[in-house]
Amino acid sequence: MVITTPLKKHIINQLKAGDKVLITGIIYTARDAGHKRMIEQLAKGERIPFNIEESIIYYVGPSPAKPGEIIGSAGPTTSYRMDDYTPELLDLGLKGMIGKGNRHEKVIESMKKNGAVYFGAVGGAAALIASSIIKAKVIAYEELGTEALRELYVENFPAIVLIDQDGKNLYEEEKVKYRTYQAD
Amino acid sequence: MREVHVNDITQAVAKMCIATNVKISPDILEGLKKSQKLESSPIGIDILDQLLQNAEIAERKNMPICQDTGMAVVFVEIGQEVSISGGLLTDAINEGVRKGYEEGYLRKSIVEDPFFRVNTNDNTPAVIHYDIVGGDSLKISLSPKGFGSENMSRIYMLKPSDGIEGAKRVILETIDMAGPNACPPMVVGVGIGGTFEKAAILAKKALIRPIDQSSDITYVSNLEKELTKKANQLGIGPQGMGGRTTVLGINIETFPTHIAGLPVAINISCHVTRHMSVSL
Ligand code: SF4
Numbered sequence: 001m002v003i004t005t006p007l008k009k010h011i012i013n014q015l016k017a018g019d020k021v022l023i024t025g026i027i028y029t030a031r032d033a034g035h036k037r038m039i040e041q042l043a044k045g046e047r048i049p050f051n052i053e054e055s056i057i058y059y060v061g062p063s064p065a066k067p068g069e070i071i072g073s074a075g076p077t078t079s080y081r082m083d084d085y086t087p088e089l090l091d092l093g094l095k096g097m098i099g100k101g102n103r104h105e106k107v108i109e110s111m112k113k114n115g116a117v118y119f120g121a122v123g124g125a126a127a128l129i130a131s132s133i134i135k136a137k138v139i140a141y142e143e144l145g146t147e148a149l150r151e152l153y154v155e156n157f158p159a160i161v162l163i164d165q166d167g168k169n170l171y172e173e174e175k176v177k178y179r180t181y182q183a184d
Numbered sequence: 185m186r187e188v189h190v191n192d193i194t195q196a197v198a199k200m201c202i203a204t205n206v207k208i209s210p211d212i213l214e215g216l217k218k219s220q221k222l223e224s225s226p227i228g229i230d231i232l233d234q235l236l237q238n239a240e241i242a243e244r245k246n247m248p249i250c251q252d253t254g255m256a257v258v259f260v261e262i263g264q265e266v267s268i269s270g271g272l273l274t275d276a277i278n279e280g281v282r283k284g285y286e287e288g289y290l291r292k293s294i295v296e297d298p299f300f301r302v303n304t305n306d307n308t309p310a311v312i313h314y315d316i317v318g319g320d321s322l323k324i325s326l327s328p329k330g331f332g333s334e335n336m337s338r339i340y341m342l343k344p345s346d347g348i349e350g351a352k353r354v355i356l357e358t359i360d361m362a363g364p365n366a367c368p369p370m371v372v373g374v375g376i377g378g379t380f381e382k383a384a385i386l387a388k389k390a391l392i393r394p395i396d397q398s399s400d401i402t403y404v405s406n407l408e409k410e411l412t413k414k415a416n417q418l419g420i421g422p423q424g425m426g427g428r429t430t431v432l433g434i435n436i437e438t439f440p441t442h443i444a445g446l447p448v449a450i451n452i453s454c455h456v457t458r459h460m461s462v463s464l
Contacts, residue, residue, distance in 0.1 A: 015306075033301065037227065043317075063251045063291040072289055073242070073251040078332045078365045101365035122423055123367035124456050125234045126251040127242040146291050146304050158234075160227070160425070165215060171364055172258070174426025177226060179419030183353070
């Protein structure tokens with residue numbers, strides 16, 4: 001399925017755990033330090049550096065771009081480290097996250113409450129993913145280097161729905177199908 | 185005494201930083217290809233295919249396989265008859281890391297303090313383990329280690345009565361808990377015996393051994409095979425999205441230990457497990 005940002009409600013309503021999607025449009029990048037800074041800004045009553053409503057955040061810290069290139073390698077980082085910060089962002093209108101790995105129950109609850117989706121990108125497929133990034137610019141926290149906030153324009157960014165707005169979880173559903181292990 | 189100049193060490197380390205990060209290690213490439221034939225999950229097959237494509241793009245475009253180009257872990261075996269000239273060995277290695285990460289456009293992922301997290305901006309310092317050996321050669325092994333998988337590692341101080349079965353249980357439990365967070369298919373390094381820190385270092389060292397090379401000790405090599413088979417029955421699969429390819433390999437190193445103990449360290453690594461050695 002091809003989807004575009006901003007991530008509108010009617011798109012989210014169609015997305016089910018296990019759906020393969022190609023994302024086109026603007027997405028934002030933030031990881032550990034970027035999230036910490038955003039939450040600190042919010043605590044001080046300030047606005048975060050981009051319009052979070054109907055947006056997607058991609059958890060990534062890219063490698064540096066070579067001269068003439070848009071970005072370096074740019075695969076997902078493990079999402080659970082952002083879990084403490086995520087519900088607050090979902091309450092502000094964040095609708096999608098791209099990362100890898102499990103999420104905390106409180107994030108899933110908040111996703112259900114707010115109608116948001118968690119997408120997975122293939123961890124370590126960083127050079128392949130970079131080829132779907134058409135534009136990249138740092139929009140805040142430049143001093144954080146790889147952890148700075150970036151605005152990306154992506155075309156056909158490959159992802160899969162890991163957890164949908166009903167809380168259905170692809171990891172849990174698929175793992176049991178292939179589990180034959182019995183402790184002896 | 186044979187003399188080795190620090191400049192040669194710096195050059196060699198810089199080269200290995202770049203080479204390990206852009207070119208997939210041959211044992212891992214073989215492992216991915218083999219597992220693709222055995223995988224039955226459609227999502228899993230597709231992911232393995234993307235990983236192979238990714239490795240090909242990275243090499244062709246001379247860019248990192250994974251954006252997490254790791255913390256540089258270095259094992260040095262220095263012969264007693266080697267003398268280092270022109271400066272300090274540790275400085276030369278760190279200089280090599282600095283140079284390699286800069287010139288290779290690799291990501292700088294190191295912060296100078298665990299709590300006051302300011303990036304050092306050159307990916308130093310490296311974590312360096314020294315071993316003094318006989319002879320006059322200097323062997324340097326480099327393994328840039330990504331932290332998605334590193335964070336899923338565990339150490340257990342088992343009782344002697346837990347025995348081999350206890351060790352198997354905690355190894356599989358650790359792999360099961362790591363799940364999708366560690367970018368499966370994983371490579372797992374296990375260190376058994378020694379002390380608390382010795383087991384951890386052995387586990388890291390186990391990750392430097394190619395996965396197609398099993399242990400020289402018969403029972404250990406059998407254990408590696410058995411655990412690989414069992415880990416692949418956990419159902420985790422490529423990226424944790426289900427399947428039989430959960431690990432590409434499990435390497436185990438052992439060491440004598442104390443009458444009261446059975447340390448087991450499990451160092452989780454991923455499908456871009458990077459390692460390379462050079463002798464100077
Ligand atoms: S765990 Fe490995 S493949 Fe995954 S992001 Fe880290 S270094 Fe890359």
